[in-house]
Amino acid sequence: MKSIEGIWTLLQASACDAQGAPLAPPYGNRPMGTIMFEGGRMLAVLCNGDEGLGSASRREYSSYGGTYTFDGRTLETLVDIASDTSRIGGRQVRDVVLDGKRMTLRPPTRAYGGAAQQRELVWEYVAPIPPRPEV
Numbered sequence: 001m002k003s004i005e006g007i008w009t010l011l012q013a014s015a016c017d018a019q020g021a022p023l024a025p026p027y028g029n030r031p032m033g034t035i036m037f038e039g040g041r042m043l044a045v046l047c048n049g050d051e052g053l054g055s056a057s058r059r060e061y062s063s064y065g066g067t068y069t070f071d072g073r074t075l076e077t078l079v080d081i082a083s084d085t086s087r088i089g090g091r092q093v094r095d096v097v098l099d100g101k102r103m104t105l106r107p108p109t110r111a112y113g114g115a116a117q118q119r120e121l122v123w124e125y126v127a128p129i130p131p132r133p134e135v
Contacts, residue, residue: 002072002098004037004070004075004096004098004103005037005038005039005128005129006036006037006038006125006126006127006128006129007034007035007036007125007126007127007128007129008034008035008036008037008103008123008124008125008126009033009034009123009124009126010027010031010032010033010034010035010046010121010122010123011031011102011122011123011124012025012031012120012121012122013025013026013027013031013033013046013119013120013121013122014026014119014120015112015117015118015119015120016117016118017115017116017117017118018109018116018117018118020118023117026060026112026117026119027046027047027048027049027060028048028049028050028053028059028060029050030048030049030050030051031046031047031048031049032046032047032048032049033045033046033047033121033123035123036129037068037070038129040067040068041065041066041067041068042065042066042067042068042077043063043064043065043081044062044063044064044065045062045063046060046061046062046063046121047059047060047061047062048060048061061083062083062084063081063082063083064077064079064081064082064083064084064087064092065077065079065080065081065082066078066079066080066081066092067080070096072096073095073096074093074094074095074096075093075094075096075105076091076092076093076094077091077092077093078090078091079091079092092107093107093108094106094107095107101124101125102122102123102124102125103122103123103124103125104120104121104122104123105120105121105123106118106119106120106121107119
């Protein structure tokens with residue numbers, strides 16, 4: 001099993017409907033995100049990074065973190081912090097495919113805005129977690 005510990009940056013976010021038809025990218029055409037894994041804890045932050053979104057447009061944002069387990073194929077996080085407080089105390093499960101410095105996370109199909117979506121997030125490994133200074 002390969003380690004996922006370290007810092008990753010979001011490269012691509014895609015979605016399709018229940019029939020497999022492509023949908024608009026969930027975090028826009030310029031998704032932004034960072035996910036970090038260290039010592040059994042993880043933290044993920046994602047948002048739509050598109051320029052020029054007017055006040056009438058909704059900029060999608062999500063963040064959560066907690067303790068995690070990874071068995072080489074499945075990432076499971078017990079959420080203890082989240083921008084959507086309804087996630088706290090729940091589990092976030094993701095299928096994982098590692099390919100070199102890339103990691104694809106695929107959550108279960110679920111409703112977003114009332115319609116079922118299958119999302120896929122592609123991340124690239126950036127760096128190990130830097131050592132913490134002694135205090």
